[in-house]
Amino acid sequence: MPDDPVSPPGRPSPDSGTAGEFGFRERLFGAVRRRLGLAVIRVRNPRVDFGARCDVRKGGSFLVANGAVAKFGPGCVLDRGITVESRGYLEVGAGTVFGHHCTVAADQEVVIGERCLLAEMVSVRDHDHAFDRDDASILDQGRVTAPVRIGSDVWIGAKATIVRGVTIGSGSVIGANAVVTRDVPPGSIVVGVPARVVGQRGGTPS
Numbered sequence: 001m002p003d004d005p006v007s008p009p010g011r012p013s014p015d016s017g018t019a020g021e022f023g024f025r026e027r028l029f030g031a032v033r034r035r036l037g038l039a040v041i042r043v044r045n046p047r048v049d050f051g052a053r054c055d056v057r058k059g060g061s062f063l064v065a066n067g068a069v070a071k072f073g074p075g076c077v078l079d080r081g082i083t084v085e086s087r088g089y090l091e092v093g094a095g096t097v098f099g100h101h102c103t104v105a106a107d108q109e110v111v112i113g114e115r116c117l118l119a120e121m122v123s124v125r126d127h128d129h130a131f132d133r134d135d136a137s138i139l140d141q142g143r144v145t146a147p148v149r150i151g152s153d154v155w156i157g158a159k160a161t162i163v164r165g166v167t168i169g170s171g172s173v174i175g176a177n178a179v180v181t182r183d184v185p186p187g188s189i190v191v192g193v194p195a196r197v198v199g200q201r202g203g204t205p206s
């Protein structure tokens with residue numbers, strides 16, 4: 001889950017309700033900080049389309065090529081140190097949350113649905129380096145691409161990697177450290193390297 005930099009250190013403040021909840025001042029300060037922060041981020045990254053109330057935290061890197069698209073729907077959270085690259089089409093639906101130090105990179109097309117939860121250090125890329133030839137270095141062989149499509153309400157565990165060409169159906173759960181190399185049917189639970197279906201949300205076994 002993303003860290004909250006407005007969290008008060010130590011004990012809750014006197015005007016907070018129950019222990020662990022934020023008081024009115026903290027919430028007001030957090031809302032103002034997020035709104036000002038978003039205004040600054042928008043000015044610094046004019047090629048990224050951030051929807052209303054996006055919460056973009058420190059240390060993010062946004063590289064968007066001329067003519068490429070990178071857009072985040074309203075209410076997305078981009079925790080610390082995210083890397084976003086687009087040389088093609090990158091779209092993220094409303095309310096999706098990225099944990100710290102995620103990477104999302106589109107050479108061709110990456111589409112992520114609404115209200116997904118990507119834990120820390122998740123990598124989503126639609127490209128690989130080409131390496132067919134052995135008479136030239138990999139660096140000189142360009143890249144191969146295939147679209148990545150992730151539905152809505154998908155939870156991707158920490159440090160998982162989603163490789164090019166994969167479609168993940170809505171409502172799926174991807175285990176921590178999984179490497180997803182094949183399509184995932186909606187509502188599946190997948191784990192491992194390479195990721196395999198081990199269950200179905202709602203309890204029906206695979």
Ligand SMILES: CC(C)(COP(=O)(O)OP(=O)(O)OC[C@H]1O[C@@H](n2cnc3c(N)ncnc32)[C@H](O)[C@@H]1OP(=O)(O)O)[C@@H](O)C(=O)NCCC(=O)NCCS
Nearest residue numbers: 001118119156157158173174175176177189191192198199
């Ligand atoms: C996938 C996960 C959600 C568990 O789902 P689950 O349906 O409860 O699965 P189970 O615990 O019943 O495990 C099913 C099998 O998959 C294995 N498994 C579970 N998680 C795994 C993982 N991340 N990698 C490899 N194998 C895993 C279990 O050992 C078990 O194997 P077995 O049947 O041989 O014993 C959980 O293990 C996980 O990876 N959570 C992500 C944690 C995380 O990143 N949190 C960040 C917070 S945003």
